[in-house]
Amino acid sequence: MELRPSFQIPALIKSLTDVVLPAVDPANKLAQEQGQLVVAMLHLMAQRLPLQYRYDCHELKQFLGLADSLASHGAAVPELGETLAALATDAEAGRAVLSRAGVEPAELEATNLALRTSVGAAISASAMAADGPATKAINAAVMAHAQEMLLRERAWLAMQGWEGPNAGLPAVETLIGG
Amino acid sequence: MAVVDKNRPSPEWIEHLRKRYPCEQEIDRVLTRKLERRAGPPYAPVSLDTLQAGTEALLRTQLTEPFTITDTRWLSGGASKLQMAFVLHWNQPGVGRSSTPLVLRMEPSEAITETSRLREFQIIKAMEGKVPVPPTYWIDAYGEYLPYPAIVYGFAEGVTKPSKSTSTVSGVGTSIPPEIRETLGQQFVDHLVTTHTFDWQQADIGAYDRPAAGTEALEWALNHWERVWEEDSHEDVPLMRLTMAWLRRNMPPVDHISMVHGDYRLGNFLYTEHDLRISAWLDWELAYLGDRHEDLSWSAKRQFGQMAEDGKTFLVAGCLPIEEYLARYERASGLKVDPERMRYYDIFNNYKCLAIVLATGYRAPFNGKTHQDVLVAWLSGISYPLLEELRTQMAEVL
Numbered sequence: 001m002e003l004r005p006s007f008q009i010p011a012l013i014k015s016l017t018d019v020v021l022p023a024v025d026p027a028n029k030l031a032q033e034q035g036q037l038v039v040a041m042l043h044l045m046a047q048r049l050p051l052q053y054r055y056d057c058h059e060l061k062q063f064l065g066l067a068d069s070l071a072s073h074g075a076a077v078p079e080l081g082e083t084l085a086a087l088a089t090d091a092e093a094g095r096a097v098l099s100r101a102g103v104e105p106a107e108l109e110a111t112n113l114a115l116r117t118s119v120g121a122a123i124s125a126s127a128m129a130a131d132g133p134a135t136k137a138i139n140a141a142v143m144a145h146a147q148e149m150l151l152r153e154r155a156w157l158a159m160q161g162w163e164g165p166n167a168g169l170p171a172v173e174t175l176i177g178g
Numbered sequence: 179m180a181v182v183d184k185n186r187p188s189p190e191w192i193e194h195l196r197k198r199y200p201c202e203q204e205i206d207r208v209l210t211r212k213l214e215r216r217a218g219p220p221y222a223p224v225s226l227d228t229l230q231a232g233t234e235a236l237l238r239t240q241l242t243e244p245f246t247i248t249d250t251r252w253l254s255g256g257a258s259k260l261q262m263a264f265v266l267h268w269n270q271p272g273v274g275r276s277s278t279p280l281v282l283r284m285e286p287s288e289a290i291t292e293t294s295r296l297r298e299f300q301i302i303k304a305m306e307g308k309v310p311v312p313p314t315y316w317i318d319a320y321g322e323y324l325p326y327p328a329i330v331y332g333f334a335e336g337v338t339k340p341s342k343s344t345s346t347v348s349g350v351g352t353s354i355p356p357e358i359r360e361t362l363g364q365q366f367v368d369h370l371v372t373t374h375t376f377d378w379q380q381a382d383i384g385a386y387d388r389p390a391a392g393t394e395a396l397e398w399a400l401n402h403w404e405r406v407w408e409e410d411s412h413e414d415v416p417l418m419r420l421t422m423a424w425l426r427r428n429m430p431p432v433d434h435i436s437m438v439h440g441d442y443r444l445g446n447f448l449y450t451e452h453d454l455r456i457s458a459w460l461d462w463e464l465a466y467l468g469d470r471h472e473d474l475s476w477s478a479k480r481q482f483g484q485m486a487e488d489g490k491t492f493l494v495a496g497c498l499p500i501e502e503y504l505a506r507y508e509r510a511s512g513l514k515v516d517p518e519r520m521r522y523y524d525i526f527n528n529y530k531c532l533a534i535v536l537a538t539g540y541r542a543p544f545n546g547k548t549h550q551d552v553l554v555a556w557l558s559g560i561s562y563p564l565l566e567e568l569r570t571q572m573a574e575v576l
Contacts, residue, residue, distance in 0.1 A: 022223075
């Protein structure tokens with residue numbers, strides 16, 4: 001899927017900076033100010049989006065550390081019993097989530113990209129080979145994969161409206177469960 | 179597998195692509211230039227003053243008498259080129275002192291369709307008097323006077339869609355009302371026939387390589403679009419690999435080499451609403467010498483037509499049922515429409531369109547190379563319905 005924020009946000013910034021904002025009425029201070037803020041906010045998003053996942057993991061790890069400290073030090077304070085019990089439950093859930101947090105999105109994206117390239121090379125190479133049952137099976141596998149992938153990609157972009165309101169695309173959330 | 183940095187292409191990789199995908203010389207020049215410039219700066223906004231100064235510099239090489247340019251303003255429309263309208267006050271040959279409204283059409287740093295202004299200029303000049311084309315005046319083929327290569331056009335009167343209708347970008351989704359379908363539809367057929375039967379052998383079109391009979395023209399075209407895919411794509415797409423392999427294995431020889439418009443469709447012609455005459459065919463930049471079935475297939479694409487009121491009959495260009503369209507074409511041209519080749523070019527056209535919208539539609543805005551990155555990025559979303567269409571087409575032929 002090419003339309004991801006790392007591709008979209010710079011295009012939005014450039015359009016606003018080069019075309020839209022210069023055309024905003026200089027006398028309309030509210031529009032001028034909000035236009036500048038939209039650009040600044042998009043810059044902030046573009047800069048921080050790649051780190052968002054790492055940031056959230058780090059934050060969870062730090063809070064788990066603080067929760068452990070509170071549990072340890074607070075154990076001697078009888079009045080904290082109920083609160084610390086609730087904290088322990090949430091901290092346990094947090095540790096479980098953190099243990100499942102895997103590679104960063106950028107690494108996942110790069111791995112997908114590399115695998116796509118290798119798959120593409122294998123398909124092109126197989127096309128050079130003589131026709132036979134293996135080639136037919138490879139073609140069928142590519143077609144089956146395309147069907148599933150394209151349903152997901154079209155559902156992801158359904159809001160753009162290319163296929164009209166009656167395209168019958170499922171909600172993308174139902175297609176990316178696991 | 180060696181990783182290629184497509185945003186900073188090495189000379190070795192560029193040379194590798196040139197050897198691997200031999201295509202027409204002028205197309206090779208344009209694509210090579212694109213790659214050589216890619217690592218350079220993104221497109222920077224160009225002021226009307228800069229364009230006016232560049233246009234004046236170009237015109238000083240063409241006009242011997244004094245002239246002035248006034249009333250410069252931006253035009254929108256199209257996903258590919260910048261357009262500036264202006265008025266030229268000059269001593270027009272054969273007319274005398276005149277004030278002529280003109281349009282400067284200039285490339286951005288990289289366009290969603292990277293094409294040759296020289297080819298565009300030559301083919302429009304060659305088609306003048308044969309089919310309606312906009313008046314074409316001067317060319318800055320290599321960007322010597324303007325920031326990028328450009329052509330100065332005259333204004334052609336007319337609209338691309340009924341004034342009261344709506345459509346999405348690039349004319350997709352335009353609605354043609356019943357009362358004008360026959361008149362426009364017949365001209366749509368007639369102009370295509372004229373283009374395809376045009377005697378290109380005698381034309382002054384030196385920027386076009388002349389293919390031999392057989393599959394040479396198609397091989398050049400396949401190399402052209404696979405090269406674009408290789409140069410510009412970010413994510414590899416298995417279906418695109420499979421499709422190109424099929425296209426190469428099943429190349430139909432051409433029986434009659436035609437001038438192919440390359441983007442012949444609703445949205446790419448102007449017509450005058452008071453008399454319903456097509457006044458100009460636009461966007462000749464993808465023209466090449468090849469098989470007429472490319473235009474026939476492209477013009478009949480669902481995205482460039484509409485359903486009739488019965489909800490069942492698809493109207494090519496919003497005007498004619500497809501059977502009627504092809505029958506009239508055969509009668510007027512004396513050239514057969516081969517269903518097998520139509521099917522081949524349906525697939526070819528989707529591959530070509532995807533090389534443009536999915537590969538270049540990603541790469542050019544990613545590097546900030548156009549004057550409207552946000553529009554090009556938005557357009558790239560149409561790739562996925564197109565891929566789905568390609569998938570169903572491939573399922574029929576595999």
